[in-house]
Amino acid sequence: xxxALPSEATAAEADLLRWATAGSVDDGKSTLVxxxxxxxxxxxxxxxxxxxxxxSGEGPDLxxxxxxxxxxxxxxxxxxxxxxxxxxxxxRFILADTPGHVQYTRNMVTGASTATLTVxxxxxxxxxxxxxRRHAAVAALLRVPQVVLAVNKMDLVGYEQSVxxxxxxxxxxxxxxxxxxxxxxxxxxxxxxxxxxxxSTHMDWYxxxxxxxxxxxxxxxxxxxDGPARFPVQYVIRSGDVxxxxxxxxxxxxxxxxxxxxxPSGRTTTVTGIDVxxxxxxxxxxxxxxxxxxxDDLDISRGDLIVxxxxxxxxxxxxxxxxxxxxxxxxxPGDHVLLKHNTRTVRAVVRRIPGPGRxxxxxxxxxxxxxxxxxxxxxYEDSRRTGSxxxxxxxxxxxxxxxxxxxxxxxxxxxxx
Amino acid sequence: xxxxxxxxxxTDVLEAEAAYIFREVAGEFEKPVLLFSGxxxxxxxxxxxxxxxxxxxxxxVLLHVDTGHNFPEVLAYRDRVVAAHGLTLHVASVxxxxxxxxxxxxxxxxxxxxxxxxxxxAISGGGFDAVFGGGRRDEEKARAKERVFSLRxxxxxxxxxxxxPELWQLYNGRHLPGEHVRIFPLxxxxxxxxxxxxxxxxxxxxxxxxxxxxxVFLRSGMWLAPGGWGGPxxxxxxxxxxxxxxxxxxxxCTGAVLSEASxxxxxxxxxxxxxxxxxxxxxxxxxxxxxxxxxxKREGYF
Numbered sequence: 001x002x003x004a005l006p007s008e009a010t011a012a013e014a015d016l017l018r019w020a021t022a023g024s025v026d027d028g029k030s031t032l033v034x035x036x037x038x039x040x041x042x043x044x045x046x047x048x049x050x051x052x053x054x055x056s057g058e059g060p061d062l063x064x065x066x067x068x069x070x071x072x073x074x075x076x077x078x079x080x081x082x083x084x085x086x087x088x089x090x091x092r093f094i095l096a097d098t099p100g101h102v103q104y105t106r107n108m109v110t111g112a113s114t115a116t117l118t119v120x121x122x123x124x125x126x127x128x129x130x131x132x133r134r135h136a137a138v139a140a141l142l143r144v145p146q147v148v149l150a151v152n153k154m155d156l157v158g159y160e161q162s163v164x165x166x167x168x169x170x171x172x173x174x175x176x177x178x179x180x181x182x183x184x185x186x187x188x189x190x191x192x193x194x195x196x197x198x199x200s201t202h203m204d205w206y207x208x209x210x211x212x213x214x215x216x217x218x219x220x221x222x223x224x225x226d227g228p229a230r231f232p233v234q235y236v237i238r239s240g241d242v243x244x245x246x247x248x249x250x251x252x253x254x255x256x257x258x259x260x261x262x263x264p265s266g267r268t269t270t271v272t273g274i275d276v277x278x279x280x281x282x283x284x285x286x287x288x289x290x291x292x293x294x295x296d297d298l299d300i301s302r303g304d305l306i307v308x309x310x311x312x313x314x315x316x317x318x319x320x321x322x323x324x325x326x327x328x329x330x331x332x333p334g335d336h337v338l339l340k341h342n343t344r345t346v347r348a349v350v351r352r353i354p355g356p357g358r359x360x361x362x363x364x365x366x367x368x369x370x371x372x373x374x375x376x377x378x379x380y381e382d383s384r385r386t387g388s389x390x391x392x393x394x395x396x397x398x399x400x401x402x403x404x405x406x407x408x409x410x411x412x413x414x415x416x417x
Numbered sequence: 418x419x420x421x422x423x424x425x426x427x428t429d430v431l432e433a434e435a436a437y438i439f440r441e442v443a444g445e446f447e448k449p450v451l452l453f454s455g456x457x458x459x460x461x462x463x464x465x466x467x468x469x470x471x472x473x474x475x476x477x478v479l480l481h482v483d484t485g486h487n488f489p490e491v492l493a494y495r496d497r498v499v500a501a502h503g504l505t506l507h508v509a510s511v512x513x514x515x516x517x518x519x520x521x522x523x524x525x526x527x528x529x530x531x532x533x534x535x536x537x538x539a540i541s542g543g544g545f546d547a548v549f550g551g552g553r554r555d556e557e558k559a560r561a562k563e564r565v566f567s568l569r570x571x572x573x574x575x576x577x578x579x580x581x582p583e584l585w586q587l588y589n590g591r592h593l594p595g596e597h598v599r600i601f602p603l604x605x606x607x608x609x610x611x612x613x614x615x616x617x618x619x620x621x622x623x624x625x626x627x628x629x630x631x632x633v634f635l636r637s638g639m640w641l642a643p644g645g646w647g648g649p650x651x652x653x654x655x656x657x658x659x660x661x662x663x664x665x666x667x668x669x670c671t672g673a674v675l676s677e678a679s680x681x682x683x684x685x686x687x688x689x690x691x692x693x694x695x696x697x698x699x700x701x702x703x704x705x706x707x708x709x710x711x712x713x714k715r716e717g718y719f
Contacts, residue, residue, distance in 0.1 A: 014427050084555075084561060085607045237472075246469070247437075248440075288429070338591075341587075392591055399583075
């Protein structure tokens with residue numbers, strides 16, 4: 001293995017931070033991302049030339065770095081989540097760049113589902129608006145560990161400290177009420193480049209980090225490493241008369257010698273061997289992919305969940321969850337769906353949707369479901385990986401709904417204050 | 418016994434994620450196939466797949482769409498690897514389609530767009546329902562919007578507006594008869610990640626990825642290899658230069674870069690310092706228009 005050189009961008013083993021953006025239309029989100037890529041020198045000469053060719057005004061329009069599809073260029077909007085990659089000497093970044101239109105709430109949910117950090121943009125002239133409350137509520141619901149409030153367009157309010165302090169204060173109160181553990185507020189101008197990568201010379205009163213410095217230094221919370229082990233069986237590898245149960249550890253760690261229970265059957269056995277992608281190991285932990293050898297010849301197949309005998313999750317056919325509906329066809333009580341959870345897909349029926357009685361595209365709400373077989377799951381607040389699921393239309397395979405076991409959907413944005 | 422480091426680095430995380438994707442597909446689909454050209458991304462995919470199912474053999478076969486203008490070194494490498502691992506390789510030949518009169522040569526000699534039909538017919542003819550491709554989202558703006566599991570209709574069409582949302586690691590492989598799903602295990606990898614993984618795992622590559630003397634000529638700022646595909650034209654003098662390739666593909670549109678990097682570590686230093694992207698440096702087909710990749714992807718290209 002190559003030695004890590006943490007001082008160089010080519011470091012073989014750097015941290016990986018997955019983060020997401022959120023912001024209203026015209027808050028300058030594409031410009032912020034463009035500025036971040038440009039000033040961190042992640043944009044190369046041929047990409048800049050392409051942007052320069054497509055820009056109409058003076059200087060390159062950095063928003064064009066991210067709006068890639070024909071319809072986006074034609075309509076000047078971002079229509080779907082895009083993933084961007086860049087690196088600094090300290091870290092590798094995967095950005096889920098999500099559109100801000102209200103009709104694309106599902107895309108923010110998608111981006112936030114894998115993010116450790118989310119940046120919510122606010123226009124300094126407008127402050128906290130309904131869309132900001134919605135973004136904060138989604139970040140809280142999806143349990144994104146770190147939230148950054150970027151107060152943009154500070155150049156248009158004379159770089160006034162009081163404007164920033166008022167907005168940051170209002171947002172922090174909102175976030176605290178929603179249960180967001182940590183908020184970092186940063187005053188920026190994405191267009192002028194203030195506090196994005198370079199420290200602003202216009203805001204001496206601000207002593208915190210730039211957006212990039214914060215992204216580089218925020219802890220990469222390996223949230224699922226703690227807590228009890230969860231090993232969804234993906235695939236049974238047969239070699240000679242040996243059987244290995246392959247999967248990616250969804251939470252915690254398993255060691256050779258551990259007593260484990262296989263769910264939903266409930267039979268117990270011992271881990272006698274661990275392979276990590278072909279090499280023997282004493283231990284396998286989240287998010288490694290590995291394979292287990294077990295002492296007893298149990299009937300185990302794809303979809304089963306292997307857990308420590310002493311730390312079982314909930315096993316039930318009746319589940320309640322907060323959901324975000326992702327499809328044009330509404331979700332209604334009585335609907336027959338497929339529920340995919342970890343590596344397992346089971347038939348389910350929607351029993352209840354409190355309140356409106358149905359969920360339309362981009363709506364967030366509660367559902368009660370009954371599954372055809374018992375399901376072994378955790379609360380989303382305990383494990384984002386084993387606490388999440390999607391609903392699928394059995395007729396055409398469309399992904400309908402994203403769900404979080406045991407979570408509570410926020411009320412309408414204004415009620416969240 | 419290997420010991421587990423205190424913290425997983427990004428290469429370990431990307432490797433674990435790719436293995437998970439390979440196993441999801443093996444668990445959910447009837448008949449997957451892995452696109453294998455001998456190019457570095459498909460070589461890394463094959464390496465990951467072999468690790469994901471070790472010690473058992475690969476539970477799927479390989480497919481190569483041969484444009485007829487591939488580099489001979491790469492084809493030799495491809496066949497060597499297939500034999501060494503006892504794999505099954507299907508080859509779909511663009512030349513056959515041209516010989517039968519089904520496809521016509523383009524005036525610019527580029528055969529990349531001609532690959533789409535043989536690819537789609539190989540997929541439907543083979544009854545494949547999942548097709549692993551080495552596409553990375555960092556390659557191009559249209560690819561930045563690609564899903565890990567990407568549903569294609571019977572025409573292979575990619576419609577960015579009608580993609581399934583993809584949340585957490587819950588990939589949806591459902592499809593109707595006639596449809597197939599393109600699978601991109603390297604979605605979250607960059608060119609540098611691929612090279613660092615090649616270095617770490619000691620993976621062998623075709624020789625053209627490393628600096629060597631060869632005959633080339635300059636066209637539109639790109640160093641192309643002369644060959645039966647139609648280059649050079651009059652007024653395009655052939656020179657001997659020390660070059661290497663950042664991507665490999667059809668000889669008509671894959672350019673070489675001038676380079677002294679003859680080992681993996683030197684290549685990593687070179688691409689880290691490069692001011693050009695992989696495709697910007699070496700792919701003529703992406704320069705056809707601002708949305709060239711998006712348009713080809715819509716038609717069923719990878």
